[in-house]
Structures are given as structure tokens and as C-alpha cells.
Amino acid sequence: MYSRAYKAGVTIPPLLWVSVFLLVPYAILFCYSFWSVSPAQVIVHNWNLQNYLQLARNPIYLQVLFRSMRIAASVTVFALLLGYPLAYYLSFHAAKRKDLLYQLVIIPLWASYLVRGYAWKTILGSDGVLNGFLQYLHITHKPVEFFLYSPFAVIITLTHIYTPFTLLPIYASLEHIPRNLVEASHDLGSSPWSTFRRVILPLSLPGALAGATFAFVLTLGDFLAPLLVGGPSGVMISNVVVSLFGAAYNWPLGAAISFCMMLLVVTLLFVTERLEKRLAVS
């Protein structure tokens, strides 16, 4: 068996890392959420619940949170609709082209987030590629404005960015399905559709759930896409946090929102993990 020193050697550094760079900052953040800013713009350490009360009282914050969740849900649905069929094709039908296609899915991840954001700006803008093309074909006669600086632009950009994150877990779970189960299903006379519905889909659900969680959680916390391509009414919850920590200099309120968000995400992760386990067992 492993020696005590070995065990300590492999466990203590990561534990230290997690405590110093994750748990302690979270604890500090938690403390901040009970403090307040004085009129002289100084953060004072008088413990109170004002920030949480303000979140509950002012409907704006809940509105923005629901808007962010709606956007996150749309992105999740689109990422699944795009990611699942592609993963299925890769796993079952791509044969020799499998490696090539797999790389093609991965390559966009090498480009920086910002580059991809700006790319959509040039595609969707009033003078952009898409509007130019539509006008060239005389489908439209003046620029379609909702393409850019709108929730539409945010959803399309985020779907593009997070679809690979959804696809990879689905692909992994499809790869793990024993092929003899699929063959057995065919041998017993079930149609391809019924094989998919009764064998492949149930076995790949944990992967799909993991992928969906990735897309949802990452989108919910995103603030760059609304900043780059979002419109004046497309502010998401992270933009509010950014502004509170930056320009508005209200760290305590920003900390309170961050803490609520964290609670929400942790609950979500907990629930999906339980679901995944149950799906994997049955």
C-alpha cells in the first residue's frame, strides 16, 4: 500500500491550492456581501442584510436573472440540437472521417473567445457579411437590424462558443455504448428508430445531461457576449456584477449577487449529478 508520506504528498498541495485560491476568496466574498458602502465611497464593515434585502426588493435584479436564465436555456437547447446529431454521426457513421471531423469540432476551441465574438460582429452587423449577402440576393432591401446588438446575436454567439462543450460529453457517452447492444437490438428485429429511442438515447442521457449543464452554467455566467454583441436591453446578470465591482463601486451588493448566483449554480450541479447517477444506474 501507499505510505502515509506519499498520501500526504499528493493530497495536501491540491487541498492547499483549493483552500487558498478558492475557499478563502469565497469566504471573503461572502463577508463582503454583508458590508456596505458609505456615502464617502468607502466600504464599511458594519454587518447587515441590506444587500440581500435590496435584491429582494428591487425587481430589476430578478428580471435580469430571469433574462439570463432564458438566454442560457435557449443556448442549451440549440447546443443540444446541434451537438447531439453531430456526436451521433461522429460515433456511429463517420467511420474513416471520424478523426478529421473530431478535430474540426475541436479547432474552434483554439481561437480566442474575443476573436470569435468579433467575428460574429462582422458577420451580423448592418454593413456585415450576412446583411450584405441578403441584400445582394434582393431578399431584403435594407439592413436587418435585429441581427446584431440583440438577444438573437447573444444566443447565436454563445451557441457557437459552447456547442463543442456540449458535444464532447455526448460523444464520450455514445462511444461508451457497447456496440453489441446495438447489434442485439437490430437482431431482435427493432427498427433503427426504435433502437435509437430504446437503447442509444437512454444510455447517452448522462452525457447529454452533462453537456447541457456545461452550456447552461457557462452561458449563465457569461458577460462578454452581451457586452460585444448584445443590445441595450440584453444586459445579463454578470454584466450587473461587473458594473457593481467596477464603475459603480458597490462591491458588497456585487458580492451578494455573486453569492446568490453561486448558490443557484451549485444547486443545479448537485441536482444534475444526482440525475446523471440515477440515469446511469437504470
Place this chain on the structure above:
Amino acid sequence: MSDRKRTPGIVWLGVLAAIVVLTAGGCAKKTPALSLLVWEGYADPSYVRAFEESHHCKISASYMGSSDELVAKLRGGSASNYDVISPSSDVATMIAAAGLAAPLDLSKLPAYPRLSERLRTMPLVRVNGNVYGVPFTWGPNPLLYDTTYFAKPPDSWAVLWDPKLKGKISAWDELSTMYMAAQVLGYDKPDPNHIYNLSDGELDNVRKKLIELKPNIRKFWSTGGELTNLFENHEIVAAMGWPLTTNQLRAAGFPIGETIPKENTTGWIDHLMITTASEHKDLATEFLEYMIEAKTQKMVTDVTGYDPANSHAAEFMTDEQRKTLHLDNVDEYMTRIYFWQNVPRRDKYNEIWNEIKAAQ
């Protein structure tokens, strides 16, 4: 078991530490560096390079997107990263009073008495008898418009609310947009300075007025470059902007117009200050002196299109340049500008501004 023969990690750690120490020691001897946190255009190579050469130093600049970003950075503990800052008149008083800037030794700034008296004598950067900043540039926040869309200059800020301009304007992601709405609502009468001291009820009306404006807003802008792009890509036809934007767009051949509507407009005086945490205060003072000399001020004006605090800069200009900068009639021009002031309830203003942005 071959692992045992490998060099123990601790040795590598030691080597790494030695490298870090050695390189850090090397850095200490390199040329002194001034780091600036200023508005875009204030560290242009056309004038900064000459100072670097004459003083054998390196100047590195970061740009700020709003006054509040500057305050947040200074407050957030990164004050020691910067030597020179260029706060505008809305936050200058607060920065000086909070001890974030160092008092200046005016005897080391021979050009100071040559700066506009009107700007120097304002109480903005005077705290307890000390002077914390030198006026650097000033200017309005004018209404910019695409001349192919507007045959003649719009005469009122109210034009931004025109239903025909749906999705065709941009608003500055800054409290100035709130001041502008307050002007449209007439809160600047009789006392123009009242827009910096609005009551709760008035702020609520400003909020409603700006939420009405939202359907017309294509995008909020926060950097000059962003606004320039919005015009160039024909995303918008009108916005409150900076003379810098006008300059950039004119240079790019874009048909841009600039006007001060009948309600007048807000404006700013930017001061140069030295941070309390700066380790190069002498060098920074020399830099301030260089930046307010008439010759440098003329070059700053060439880049930014802002008015120079040192009116002697006009001696180096052409008649036309003097005219575009209104230096031929500067006193009358200044009455059209409500210079930004300390906003005592800035947190309340910021809260309302966030609500406006977050609203549907």
C-alpha cells in the same frame, strides 16, 4: 525505483527561486518607468516619445473607459500600479479629498501660472490649501450626427427621442447621459449645477425619461474607439460623444457633424495628478510640467481635438484651428458648457444608471 535517482523537486525549486531573484535584481537597474492611467489620446507617441528620450525613461499607458472605472481601479488597490492619472472634474475632488493623489509642489511647475485662470481658480482640486492637480484639457460632450442623415444640425438633445430614430442612436455608458436627460427635463434651470445634485424624485423622472429612450439605443458605448466604429459601420446616426470621435471620423473621411444643442451640454476639465503611491514623484512632476507647456499642449490638441488648458498653445496654431477649438471666442464658448462637478450622491446616481441599463 529509478524515480529515486531523479533530481529532487526541492532543487528545481531552488533553481527557479534563484532565477526569479536574479532577474528581479536585473530589473531594478533598468530605466525608470512612468505608468499612466489616462483617457484615450493622452499618451500619444507624437509627444510622449520626446519626453521619453529627453528623460531616459519609459512611459506605459493604460486607458480608462469612464471616470468610475478610474476610481474603482484606484480604490481597488491597484493605485500603486500607476504614477500619473487624468481624472475629469467629476471625480477629481473626491480623489484629492480621499488622499489618492499627492499634493503638488507648484514651484516645480513653471508653466502652471500660464494656464487658463478660470480653470486654475476653480475649487475642484484644492483641498486644505494644497493643489492636487494641474488642468490639462477641457471640452464639451457634444452631439455628434451623421451629416448624410441630418441635413442641418439637430438643435436639441430631444432629437435623440425621435421615434424615427428607432435603433439608430448610441448612448454613452456614463452618468453624463443622465445629466443630459436632466437638461432635457429642464432641471438645469435656473441653476445649471443642479443637475449634479438632483433629488430622488427628479432622479426618478430622469430614469423614466431614459427608459423611454431605450428603443432608440442601438448600443451603449464606453470607449471612443467603440463609438467611432458604430458610426463607421452605419449602426447609428447620432450620439453624445467626444471631440476626439469627431476628429477620428473626420480623419477617416466620414461625414460627421458636431454641435452643442440649445440646452447646452455638459463638459469636463481633465486634470493631471500624481498618485500618492507613485515611487517616481519627481519624474512624474517633470512629466506634468512637460505636458502643460504650450508646445506640448498644441500637440495634444492636434491628436484629441480637445481645448488646451494652456491658452498660449494657440500661438502655435493656424487661424482655422483656433476657430474650430473656439479659442478665438473662448469665454462665450465656456458659458455653453456645464463643467462636470463633484456629485455628492454619486452612489445613488450610479444605482439609478444601473437600473436604466438593466431595464427591458
